[in-house]
Structure formats: structure tokens, C-alpha cells
Amino acid sequence: QVQLVESGGGSVQAGGSLRLTCAASGQTFSSYGLAWFRQVPGQEREFVAAISWGGHTSYYADSVKGRFTISRDNTRNTAWLHMNSLKPEDAALYYCAANKDGITTTIQGRYDYWGQGTQVTVSS
8 A cells, every 4th residue: 555645736837847756655656667647627637747656657647758757766765756847737736656566657447556636726
């Protein structure tokens, strides 16, 4: 069992940066694949970025590639999403998710655990 808690959201102007943190509890964190998803009210939740259990493989949505970086430190049971050059369309509720397979996948149904989300607001 893994519990995920996101933090680091807030309000920023377009072009600014934020770093989201996903803190995990549970002894098996290092074996889980992790990802960030985001959701705007009235829209479906969408994939943002994923990283494999060892951090060797990562994958990004085209909309954030080159601007966002996902990383993790298994010794600290923590993952991050570094977001640079933020745009108004990046505003959303951001979720951290974990899958027991340890893989990078964009498919929401493959993720076994989810956090409650942290809100990101970007003003133009």
C-alpha cells in the first residue's frame, strides 16, 4: 500500500516556474512507476509525465515536453515535477499516481494509487 501526498502548487504568472512534490509512504515506493496527471474542471484528466521505478526512463506529453521534468529520489520516497515556462493552459489540478508494475505508462487505469492533487494556477 502506498499513500501519495502532493504539494507545491500555487499561483504563478505565465513564464514562471513551480516545483510540485509527491511524498509517498510505504516501503515499496522504489519499485513503483510514478506519473503526474492533471485535470481541468469539466475536462478529462490527462497524462503529463511518467518515470520508471529506477528513474532511468521518463516520458512526457507533447504539450509539456522541454518545459517539464519529472524526477524521483527513492531514498527519500519523493518525486517531483519541475515546471518551467508555464502557460495559462497548464493551469489544472495536478495528481501524482503510482503503479505497482514499475513502468512508465500514460494509461490512467494502470495506476494503482493516487494522491488528492495540488492546484496550479497560471495567470497571463
